[in-house]
Amino acid sequence: MRPIAEGDLPRLARLDEDVFAEHAYPFFVLRQLYDVHGEHLLVLDSEDEGELLGYVLVGTQADRNRSWILGLGIDRRSRGRGFGRQLMAEALRRLRADGVGEVRLTVEPANTAAVELYASLGFTHLDHRENYFGPGTSRLVMVLPLRP
Template identity: 30%
Template sequence: MDVRLRRVEPGDLYYIVELEEKAFGPDAFSLDYLFYLYNRCRDYFFVADYKGLVVGYIVSCREGSQLHVHSVAVVEELRGRGIGRKLLEETIRIARENGLKAVYLEVKTTNTPALRLYEKLGFKRIGVKEKYYNDGSDAYLYALSLEENTPGNLQS
């Protein structure tokens, strides 16, 4: 499957909001919030493009010496084909290039496929955020240290 990663463009946000709604339901980001992230975090906002269609995306924001992954999703029909992994690996690569110390994210405690992916990429579970999501479910806090010999440690 020939999926190309590229930086997000303003017109992509309409497709991303639709993908958000399908993937996350009541926890989906609004179009207004996606525009806010586009304006604030453009350097770490990528889409997976397949034959001109947005089939996945990742948006992360730099916070000091760390990168916070706000959202990553792939269209349901194409999950399990490495698109999410490719988006995460590219984000991690750029964070390293820019000298960031860690990447962190929240993930629903019941999202087993995402948990497996993050752990395969070296993320470590470092905490729990209770009632983090709109439906009252908890999130695990995961971190990936980009510094040697400190896996999973968040540093400022």
């Protein structure tokens, strides 16, 4: 696991498209997320260092009161092997070390795997929002306080 490098962007875009299909970030958005939050974008290499196995992207407010998980994805063939948990655990470790107050995320309510993963890391349900990303896209908002 390591922070992303600029040269990984095409591979990141391929993985994001494979994981999220029509909901993947357009390349120019990934590029700009990298420009702004690159140091908080962690990737997992495959053993042969070909394609990426997974990534997590975190955005943090300037005052460090709150971060958001902006993306988490694991290659379809590599799920259920602990990689999602590893990426999230490392992202949370870094946020705690940076003194961030809390971390939030949104998730599709029917996405059991993701909801279970977040709950097992201590995230709790904060809100259920209809039309969060536009008509027909309801999202669960989850939160994890990071400071004692």
